[in-house]
Amino acid sequence: MAMDAIDIERMxxxxxxxxxxxxxxxxxxxxxxxxxxxxxxFRGKSRVQQHQMVYAALKGQMGGVLHALALQTSVPD
Structure with a gap:
């Protein structure tokens, strides 16, 4: 079963x-x-750390219910 975009955004x-x-x-x-x-x-964090923070927010759904997620992360201007 796949995840909805709304659920990903909420998490x-x-x-x-x-x-x-x-x-x-x-x-x-x-x-x-x-x-x-x-x-x-994300300020002061490496790109890897930023992605790890997003994956942590997804609470283990990556690679399971959530099959593939291409990430772009940044800090506000």
Whole structure:
């Protein structure tokens, strides 16, 4: 069973309060998503650390219910 984009967005926003999150279904199949996450909490963190923070917000769903997620992370301007 796939995850809905709304659920992915909600989980990221709950795990990273104040984050700006955009989710796109890349293949139209509910299994391959792209996410852009902009969060002040990323400031001073490496790209790997930023991605780990997003994965932590998804509470173990990556690689299971959530098959593929292409991530772009950044801090606000």
């Amino acid at each position: 990221i926003k709950e795990g990273l309060p104040g984050a700006e999150v955009t989710i796109r279904d890349m293949a139209g199949d509910g299994n391959h998503y792209a996410a852009t996450v902009i969060s002040e909490s």
